[in-house]
Each structure stands twice: as structure tokens, then as C-alpha cells.
Amino acid sequence: MNPTDPTFGTSIDFYVILASILFTIGAFGVLIRRNMIVLLMCIELMLNAVNLLLVAFSTYYGKGDAQIFVFFIIVVAAAEATIGLSILIMAYRNQKSTDAGLFTNLNG
Amino acid sequence: MDALIVIFITGLIGLFTGLLKKPTLNLIITLCGLAVAFALQLNYGFYKSPFANYQVLEFNVPQLYFSLLAILFTAVIVVGGFGYFKRDASHTGDYYGLLLFSLCGAICLIGFTDLFMFFLGLEILSIPIYVMVGIKKQDVLSAEASIKYFFTGAFATAILLFGIALLYGATGSFNLNEIRTVIQSGEYHTSYLLIGMLFMLGAFLFKVGAVPFHFWGPDVYQGAPEIVTAFMATVVKLAALVAFYTLFNITFQELGYFWIGALYFAIALSLFLGYLGALKQTKFKRLLAYSSISNTGYALFALLSTSHSSLASLLIFLVGYGFSTIALLTISMAISNEDDEIAAFKGIGYKHPFIGFIMLISLLSLAGIPPLTGFFGKFSLLMNAYNNHLWLVILALISSAIGAFLYLRLIVLSLTKDESDKSIALNLWQYLVLSICAIGILGGGFILAI
Numbered sequence: 029m030n031p032t033d034p035t036f037g038t039s040i041d042f043y044v045i046l047a048s049i050l051f052t053i054g055a056f057g058v059l060i061r062r063n064m065i066v067l068l069m070c071i072e073l074m075l076n077a078v079n080l081l082l083v084a085f086s087t088y089y090g091k092g093d094a095q096i097f098v099f100f101i102i103v104v105a106a107a108e109a110t111i112g113l114s115i116l117i118m119a120y121r122n123q124k125s126t127d128a129g130l131f132t133n134l135n136g
Numbered sequence: 137m138d139a140l141i142v143i144f145i146t147g148l149i150g151l152f153t154g155l156l157k158k159p160t161l162n163l164i165i166t167l168c169g170l171a172v173a174f175a176l177q178l179n180y181g182f183y184k185s186p187f188a189n190y191q192v193l194e195f196n197v198p199q200l201y202f203s204l205l206a207i208l209f210t211a212v213i214v215v216g217g218f219g220y221f222k223r224d225a226s227h228t229g230d231y232y233g234l235l236l237f238s239l240c241g242a243i244c245l246i247g248f249t250d251l252f253m254f255f256l257g258l259e260i261l262s263i264p265i266y267v268m269v270g271i272k273k274q275d276v277l278s279a280e281a282s283i284k285y286f287f288t289g290a291f292a293t294a295i296l297l298f299g300i301a302l303l304y305g306a307t308g309s310f311n312l313n314e315i316r317t318v319i320q321s322g323e324y325h326t327s328y329l330l331i332g333m334l335f336m337l338g339a340f341l342f343k344v345g346a347v348p349f350h351f352w353g354p355d356v357y358q359g360a361p362e363i364v365t366a367f368m369a370t371v372v373k374l375a376a377l378v379a380f381y382t383l384f385n386i387t388f389q390e391l392g393y394f395w396i397g398a399l400y401f402a403i404a405l406s407l408f409l410g411y412l413g414a415l416k417q418t419k420f421k422r423l424l425a426y427s428s429i430s431n432t433g434y435a436l437f438a439l440l441s442t443s444h445s446s447l448a449s450l451l452i453f454l455v456g457y458g459f460s461t462i463a464l465l466t467i468s469m470a471i472s473n474e475d476d477e478i479a480a481f482k483g484i485g486y487k488h489p490f491i492g493f494i495m496l497i498s499l500l501s502l503a504g505i506p507p508l509t510g511f512f513g514k515f516s517l518l519m520n521a522y523n524n525h526l527w528l529v530i531l532a533l534i535s536s537a538i539g540a541f542l543y544l545r546l547i548v549l550s551l552t553k554d555e556s557d558k559s560i561a562l563n564l565w566q567y568l569v570l571s572i573c574a575i576g577i578l579g580g581g582f583i584l585a586i
Contacts, residue, residue, distance in 0.1 A: 115286050
């Protein structure tokens with residue numbers, strides 16, 4: 029497709045692919061990084077990929093409910109980040125590090 | 137809906153009365169709130185609720201019983217943990233408040249008719265538990281369990297949300313009835329729907345703690361305080377299983393050809409990996425966590441059959457499993473087993489025959505020995521699946537034998553004579569909890585008669 033075409037990028041598939049790429053970057057980040065603050069950021073990236081996808085679908089169907097869902101996700105993501113950062117601080121006080129790989133007391 | 141509001145307000149009051157540092161007052165308020173919620177939920181549909189037009193939550197007969205069971209489990213856990221709360225008086229209010237908020241989420245998950253409510257319920261259920269797992273701030277293990285649960289839980293939530301977004305893209309609706317109509321009419325975007333469903337299946341297997349997403353379970357169960365472990369093993373598992381059933385067995389019923397294969401695989405692995413992992417454990421809570429993985433495998437049999445009775449068998453199974461788990465964890469608290477070693481249970485039947493008896497029946501019920509509730513639950517779950525899934529039922533019976541070996545070993549340990557003179561004392565509340573659990577374990581099978 030020609031990028032100068034005014035209908036370029038209006039197909040829903042473009043948004044699905046973009047959201048999937050963002051989501052995959054986030055998911056891989058969670059799987060391979062060890063710094064817990066970066067892990068939180070990666071989870072945030074995954075949630076924002078979902079937001080993008082929902083907004084795109086909302087426009088596609090011409091309905092507003094998915095956009096309201098996005099507000100819910102933003103609120104819940106904020107709550108999760110709050111809890112996550114406070115848990116992280118607590119863990120840092122015990123471990124003196126934000127490296128997720130050092131938590132090996134529980135295993136078996 | 138009214139019960140939900142009552143529980144939420146009770147939680148708020150509990151959070152503030154916690155400042156007075158009077159655990160007994162807190163306990164009474166919490167129990168009163170739970171009793172009112174129980175009564176409201178019991179009379180659901182018999183009186184005119186001011187929120188009758190609120191369509192997002194709907195309780196039919198099986199869901200109603202599950203919500204009652206969730207409230208009952210929470211009440212029993214709150215009472216059983218009272219001795220623990222009293223020792224930690226500065227955090228009593230936090231415990232009560234967070235447990236009740238989490239229960240709100242569980243009730244949302246049991247009665248949802250809309251993916252909005254489903255997502256909110258799941259988060260309201262999970263977020264207080266992230267906090268409660270790590271509530272022993274100075275304890276290294278508790279902090280580690282909290283970190284592990286939080287990151288895996290948040291990851292699963294993100295995956296679930298991506299599934300919900302794709303599902304919306306495929307069907308154009310968040311309402312379960314509308315989604316089901318679209319699926320029946322066949323006018324959906326197939327690849328979005330199937331991929332979205334697969335994502336949701338993964339997230340659900342994570343939340344109920346089934347293989348291959350079970351790895352967090354043992355670590356989190358071991359690190360968390362006993363109360364929180366009991367809550368996670370009963371109420372959270374119950375709510376997640378009911379939501380799993382509502383979403384997959386009712387809404388996605390027509391697409392069963394696609395997800396049942398994946399579920400088959402998860403159930404077969406859960407049945408064995410749970411019990412085999414439990415065999416080599418020396419920590420009690422870890423052993424319970426592994427055995428709960430296998431029990432989840434049994435509970436997931438309810439999803440394989442579309443008949444109406446499968447939800448009833450799930451209910452009986454959860455009554456047996458839940459009361460046994462609560463009883464065992466209460467006993468573990470009562471013998472002040474700080475190191476969480478299984479060896480601490482040695483000779484407990486001699487030192488305190490009442491505890492010995494409760495331990496005996498709860499382990500036998502988990503092993504599935506008739507006439508205890510665990511047997512009826514397992515039996516009716518497997519009977520429902522027998523016609524269409526014979527091989528899986530055979531696997532379940534083999535794994536049941538491994539489980540029986542595991543539990544009988546614990547019974548033998550608790551009945552072996554022990555020379556050490558460590559005395560055990562139960563407080564009044566623990567007697568009450570263990571008696572209620574005994575009634576549930578001995579009499580739960582009679583639910584079948586109703």
C-alpha cells in the first residue's frame with residue numbers, strides 16, 4: 029500500500045499489529061530483564077498496548093464502551109504500580125538490591 | 137449487590153477501627169458484617185433490592201451457593217486467624233480490611249455477566265492479596281513471596297487484558313450474552329477470537345494455579361502468613377474456578393473443540409505434577425501448595441462437562457477441599473509451627489486427640505475416602521466426565537492413589553509416638569473453627585441430597 033494514500037493505516041490490522049509488537053516487547057522485557065523497576069515498566073508497556081488495541085477496536089466498531097474500559101485499565105494500572113512500588117521498597121529493605129534474580133530463598 | 141456493599145463498608149469500618157488496636161472489637165464488627173452479607177445473599181431474589189436494575193452482577197442458584205460458600209470461608213478464616221491477629225495488634229485492621237476487600241472481588245468474579253465486572257473483580261481480588269502476602273515486613277521470605285506473586289500476577293493480568301481486547305475485537309461486545317450470541321451466529325473474526333481465548337485460558341490457568349502456570353504457587357504459599365495462605369487456597373481458588381466456568385463452559389461452549397484440548401493437557405499434568413512435587417517436600421505449607429495444584433486439576437474436571445450438575449459437583453468438591461485446607465492450616469497455626477516443618481506434626485494425635493481427629497478426617501477427605509465430603513466431590517466430578525473423557529478419569533484415579541499415599545504418610549506421622557514434651561493449647565476460637573470444619577468435612581456430602 030502507498031503511504032501517501034489517505035486510507036493508509038486505517039485498516040484495523042495495522043493497529044492490531046502495532047499493539048501486538050508493543051505487547052511482545054513488554055512481555056519479552058518481563059521475561060529477560062532482572063531489574064524489578066524495569067519489570068514494572070515492561071508490565072506498564074503491555075497494559076498500554078492493550079489500551080491502544082481497545083481504542084482502535086472502539087473506533088472500528090463505532091462504540092464507546094471499549095474506551096471506558098481503557099479508563100478502568102488506567103486506574104487499575106495505577107493501583108498496581110502503587111502496590112508494586114511499595115512491595116519493591118519493602119523487598120529492597122530486606123535484600124538491598126532490586127535484582128529479581130537474587131530472590132532464591134524460596135525454592136524446591 | 138447489597139451483600140457486596142455491606143462487605144465493602146464493613147471492610148472500611150474494620151480498616152479504621154484497626155487504629156484503636158482492639159482486635160476483639162474488630163473481629164465482632166467483621167463477623168457482624170459478614171453475617172449480614174450472608175443473610176442478604178441467602179435471601180437474594182426474595183426481597184426488593186434497591187439495586188435490582190444493576191445488570192452487571194447476576195446470581196443464579198449455583199452462583200448464589202458459591203458466593204455463600206466464599207463468605208462462609210472468609211468468616212471461618214477470620215475467626216481461625218484471631219490468635220494470630222491478636223499477636224500483631226498494630227496490623228489487625230489491615231488484615232480484616234484487606235480480606236474483606238478481596239472477598240468483594242471474589243463475589244464480583246462469581247456473579248459477573250460482563251467483562252468489565254470480570255476484570256474489576258479479578259483486580260479487586262488480587263491487589264489486596266499482593267499486599268497481604270507481604271504483610272510481614274521484616275520477614276525475608278514474606279517479601280520474596282510478595283514480589284514473586286506481584287510480578288507473575290501483574291504479568292498474567294496483562295495477558296488476560298490482551299485476550300479481552302482481542303475478544304472485543306472479534307465480537308464487538310463485552311457482555312457475555314451478546315458474545316455468546318455472536319459466537320453462535322458465527323459472525324466473528326475467527327483468528328482474533330481464538331487467539332484472545334488462548335490468552336485468557338493461559339491467564340486463568342495462572343490464577344487457579346494449574347500446570348503449566350503453577351510455579352508461583354508453592355513459593356507464595358510458603359512465604360505468606362497462614363491466614364493468607366488459607367484465603368488464597370480457598371476463596372481465591374473458588375472465585376477463579378467459578379469465573380473460569382462461567383466464561384469458558386457457558387460463554388465459549390460452542391468453541392469447546394478449540395480449548396478443551398489445551399485444558400486436557402493442563403488437567404493431566406496438574407494431576408501428577410502436584411502430587412509428585414509434594415512427595416519430596418519437608419515444609420508443610422509447600423506440601424499443601426503442591427497438593428492444591430493436584431486438587432485444582434480435579435476441580436477443572438467441572439469444565440469438561442456441559443451438564444448442569446457439574447457446577448454442583450464443583451461446589452461439593454470445594455466444600456470438602458476448602459474446609460480440609462482451612463482445618464490443616466489452623467492446626468499448623470495452633471502448634472505455632474514457625475519453621476513450617478512437617479516433622480512438627482509428629483505425635484500430635486497423642487498430645488491432643490481433638491487435633492488428631494480433625495487432622496485425620498481432613499487428610500482422609502483430601503485423599504477421597506468415603507463417607508467424607510472429599511469423596512463425594514471427587515466422585516461426582518469424575519462421574520460427570522466419565523462418558524466423554526474416560527482416559528482422563530483413569531489418570532485421575534491413578535493420581536488419586538499417589539495422593540492417598542501422600543496424605544496417609546502425614547496421618548501416620550501425626551499418630552506416631554513422640555517423646556518431646558512440647559505442649560499444645562487451642563484457644564476457644566480455634567476449637568470453634570475446627571468444629572465448623574469438621575461439620576463441613578463430615579456432612580458436606582449431604583449437599584448432594586438437596
